[in-house]
Amino acid sequence: MYYSNGNYEAFARPRKPAGVDDKSAWLVGAGLASMSAAAFMIRDGRMAGERITILERLRLPGGALDGIKEPKKGFVIRGGREMEDHFECLWDLFRSVPSIEIEDASVLDEFYWLNKDDPNYSLQRATVDRGQDAHTDGLFGLTEKAQKDIVKIFLATREEMEGKRIDEVFGPDFLASNFWLYWRTMFAFEEWHSALEMKLYLHRFVHHIGGLPDFSALKFTKYNQYESLVLPLYRWLLDQGVTFRFSTEVTDIDFEITPAPDGPGRKQATRIHWVADGEPGGVDLGEDDLVLATIGSLTENSDNGDHHTPARLDTGPAPAWDLWRRIAAKDPSFGHPDVFGGDIPRTKWESATVTTLDPRIPGYIQKICKRDPFSGKVVTGGIVTAKDSSWLLSWTVNRQPHFKQQPADQIVVWVYSLFVDTPGDYVKKPMQECTGEEITREWLYHLGVPVDQIDELASSGAKTVPVMMPYVTSFFMPRHAGDRPDVVPAGAVNFAFIGQFAETSRDCIFTTEYSVRTGMEAAYRLLDIERGVPEVFGSTYDVRTLLKATSRLRDGEEVDLPGPKFLRERLMRRLDGTQIGELLTDFGLIPELGGTARRERADDAVE
């Protein structure tokens, strides 16, 4: 397997790999990682769908990628997926998956047309004092010291960031900035999370720095991601003959490991053990029987409360984590699951899905987002953060209806908090102890609903389902090299690890793209597919992007060149009429010079 970029490889059709007709594949988990791996094995590896089996302990596909109407409780989305144009592997997948909304279109076509016609951006990113504009005004508010922190982390090596927390490498100026407010609420980073992952995010999304404050960097699906992404992919896989075995929990995988004194040795998976509908079972594996196992899961043991019941923090046995623990005990190259799954107080948070029933609530939403929530188009355009909320509460309204079966007079709202242990401002309880109704009260309070209406509206004007997710940010825990196993560990002949806890170069986690990338890499490696896997978008190596990001991080302020005046003037004269002078002027880092005027850079694709 190798990485590539550009059209040549993107449009190439790989030939059928040798021996593929003799192989079969067993995938653990029916999340996006497994489903995409299956799709790539079929499309690019030309494996017959009938030779692929997906084992899933739940009763439906999609894993974390959800959207469901729970009988009696109401609509539930554990999250909403912020997506971008440079999810290279994901769009490579969905270009081939037929849309179930539009005839003769792919899921990518559908998404592309939707976001062309109705681009995402927010008209109010943050509020304060119960629904008033927090006037972050698109500014990052980074002091010189905070900017230096960013540059230092950007230029640091991976090794320097290993095992460190964000608040160990960023100082108080940075942590008090709008930048950190936008960043932590948008990506769900906490101060104790991994400095290394923060660094990877900075590199990965450097082309979107300008679009962070108003979310013009983001794109969204038409409906919740179960209906817009999982269902079309599931149907396509079924059409190809793939077998899904639900209610099947994989309990262990056996390996034959032959060490070698001068190398990684040979590792072969020899049996999968499972319990299907309470009955133990399994399958023996030869060298041509491939296993692609999703290890760990961010939504494992998530628990739904309801309007009158808090969600429960489930700290009990967690099959996804227990499977990885059993596997990891068999070889040092299989990772260290407890680095991620062993500290629930630091990895949990809670979200809630509010369905509005009373027509007064959409009016309060409209006041903040400045758009009609019933228009069918972008509403909040990303999350709105109540920046003075003690829960650090954020909420969002995606395009409505968010579910196909949603009544036309209801709005589905997603609410989440970063501090679930802290008492609220109106409801004097931590979010994790609150019923759906109490969470609705706290949200309405920060929406600016008059206090004398809050209790009544929360009681009968909405229906809310809270969801506690013990492991939702587990992959953000500080880590070292080797804590996550490689997608295909050295010496592996017939197995791969996929999903958010398998290691792949440069990409960052808590994204749909990461899961698809690991699925693609696993399929390409194990079947020896001759086409390149698209590399992570290379914006971090593009000087234009870096200059533009630098200017944005300075809120448009030009750079103060150091040194005495005569030296600065000499430097400026030297830059005049040069390639570097042009670039610095174009991107607003230095003033226009004698012969160098700022140009609109319409000749290239810097966003």
Ligand SMILES: Cc1cc2nc3c(=O)[nH]c(=O)nc-3n(C[C@H](O)[C@H](O)[C@H](O)COP(=O)(O)OP(=O)(O)OC[C@H]3O[C@@H](n4cnc5c(N)ncnc54)[C@H](O)[C@@H]3O)c2cc1C
């Ligand atoms: C609240 C929230 C917000 C998010 N926001 C974004 C976002 O803004 N942008 C974005 O791109 N992504 C986002 N994501 C992330 C994205 O949804 C996930 O990273 C992705 O869906 C994970 O897919 P996966 O297949 O790797 O793992 P999972 O979805 O975790 O799938 C694993 C599957 O394996 C099954 N399984 C596990 N162990 C076993 C076993 N032993 N036997 C049988 N089955 C097993 C599980 O039941 C599950 O179905 C968000 C996720 C959440 C929860």
